[in-house]
Amino acid sequence: MYEWHPGRARRWRRFPGLERIAPGGRAVLTFDDGPDPEATPAVLNALDLADVHATFFVLGSRLVAHPELAHEVVARGHEIGLHGYDHHRHDRIASALSRSDLARGFAAIEDFLGIRCRWYRPPYGKMSTASADVCRELGMTPVYWSAWGLDWEDVGAERIAQVVSEQLDDGGIVLLHDSARFARRPSAHPTAQAIPAIVRRAQEASLSLVALRDVAGVRQEVVV
Numbered sequence: 141m142y143e144w145h146p147g148r149a150r151r152w153r154r155f156p157g158l159e160r161i162a163p164g165g166r167a168v169l170t171f172d173d174g175p176d177p178e179a180t181p182a183v184l185n186a187l188d189l190a191d192v193h194a195t196f197f198v199l200g201s202r203l204v205a206h207p208e209l210a211h212e213v214v215a216r217g218h219e220i221g222l223h224g225y226d227h228h229r230h231d232r233i234a235s236a237l238s239r240s241d242l243a244r245g246f247a248a249i250e251d252f253l254g255i256r257c258r259w260y261r262p263p264y265g266k267m268s269t270a271s272a273d274v275c276r277e278l279g280m281t282p283v284y285w286s287a288w289g290l291d292w293e294d295v296g297a298e299r300i301a302q303v304v305s306e307q308l309d310d311g312g313i314v315l316l317h318d319s320a321r322f323a324r325r326p327s328a329h330p331t332a333q334a335i336p337a338i339v340r341r342a343q344e345a346s347l348s349l350v351a352l353r354d355v356a357g358v359r360q361e362v363v364v
């Protein structure tokens with residue numbers, strides 16, 4: 141279960157980023173690790189039905205493998221953030237690799253989608269001095285989270301919705317996954333199936349779920 145980890149708090153203080161947004165009857169919905177043909181389409185359909193937009197932190201390597209799916213994410217009105225090119229733990233890799241991974245992922249989003257990315261979600265929440273430097277140089281803000289759905293574990297949709305709603309509050313940032321590629325579960329479909337209940341419980345708590353751009357006062361910049 142979710143427990144506050146003091147080590148994590150120290151690390152996140154060392155590399156400042158967004159853990160929450162200002163309260164205002166809203167919480168941010170985010171999806172990591174895609175695009176993935178296994179479950180991203182189901183997540184997109186569930187979000188369409190709920191009339192909710194989210195921020196998708198994509199991996200450059202998956203974007204290059206499935207550009208049509210990344211285009212679909214954008215076409216359905218969602219926001220793109222960067223989760224790296226590959227899925228590294230940046231506190232455990234050489235700083236040269238850390239630098240090149242972020243730069244390569246940022247370039248893939250620009251090349252394939254024509255978008256200048258504003259947000260970086262570090263895999264496992266682990267930043268490095270190098271990744272923080274590259275974020276600053278490229279104009280990206282690190283984005284952590286305040287709530288998650290435990291959806292890297294092999295749990296059902298009802299459990300995911302329950303865990304999220306227990307942690308969901310005004311100004312929160314919710315971490316979910318539209319791919320099981322880096323998880324201990326065979327499929328990410330339970331996350332898609334949890335979306336109606338997550339949205340319903342947010343509404344019961346008078347919270348609307350939004351993409352980060354909708355509260356950060358910035359539009360996703362399109363480079364032609």
Ligand SMILES: [Zn+2]
Nearest residue numbers: 172173263264
């Ligand atoms: Zn991830």
